[in-house]
Amino acid sequence: MIGKLRGMVDSTGEDWVVVDVGGVGYHVTCSRRTLQNLPARGEPVTLSIETKVSEEAIRLIGFDSDVERDWFRLLLGVQGVGTRVALGVLGTLAPGDLARAIALDDRKAVSAAPGVGPKVAARIVAELKDKAPEGASLAATLAAPVNGAAVADASAPMRDAVSALVNLGYPQAQAAGAIATAAKALEDAATAEQLIRRGLKELAR
Known part of the structure; x- marks a missing residue:
């Protein structure tokens, strides 16, 4: 091969x-x-x-990269997704954008790809929620804007919060998505402790 x-x-x-x-x-x-x-x-x-x-x-x-190839393989494992659809998704969303869309349950972003309807987009998000390539979901989530500013400005507390949730047993993709949502909901710069509390509420929904 x-x-x-x-x-x-x-x-x-x-x-x-x-x-x-x-x-x-x-x-x-x-x-x-x-x-x-x-x-x-x-x-x-x-x-x-x-x-x-x-x-x-x-x-x-x-x-372009091994990470993109890994996403392709994961997409092929989703019911209703073949080679054409998987390439359509990756042609529309870069690996980081796809990881962020899945972590944040953004089905609309996934359905923007050619050949992907609402049902297929929902399956992609649901089935790949806990299967992102190592590090992809966390990196993508921390690259998302929060309150108009780059998360990189507050990356330390976010990384600490994600790490804490992972240590509690939550999959990395779920933890990253919850912390990203929590950060967007908090108007001021949040501490890791605040993010963790809000993130746990998001995961409990």
């Missing part, structure tokens, strides 16, 4: 790129967002690869 390709961009199409690796051109299917991030023709490129094998063909699907 091919897990990564490193070569030169040879040519691109609507949903594919040919990567020249030592004179051999590999046809790789990609999401719209991945294609937009590709370097110019003749420039070096590295793609994380998911190899799909069927009776008809061997298909290579390329991603």
Whole structure:
């Protein structure tokens, strides 16, 4: 199985790129967002690869990063989500945006992807709530704006609060979502203790 390709961009199409690796051109299917991030023709490129094998063909699907590939694999595990829909989601939402949407139960953001209706969006959010790649949900949540300011300004108390909830047994994705919601609800800069109390109320709902 091919897990990564490193070569030169040879040519691109609507949903594919040919990567020249030592004179051999590999046809790789990609999401719209991945294609937009590709370097110019003749420039070096590295793609994380998911190899799909069927009776008809061997298909290579390329991603900007291993995290994006991990999200693709998770999306395929959701009922009603196939390769086309999964690529549509990742073409609309970067891994961090998808993680934040799932952590905050933002089904509208997920349903903005082509081929994703309200029911499929609800399943994606529900089934992946506790399955985000390691660190993805927390990083994305802490990157979200709170009261018009970047959470990075208050990242220490938020990280402490998330850590506390995880230590209490809550999955990281749930803890991150609850703390992000708590931070948005508090008008002033909140301490870790305040965030924890509010976060527990959110989780109890």
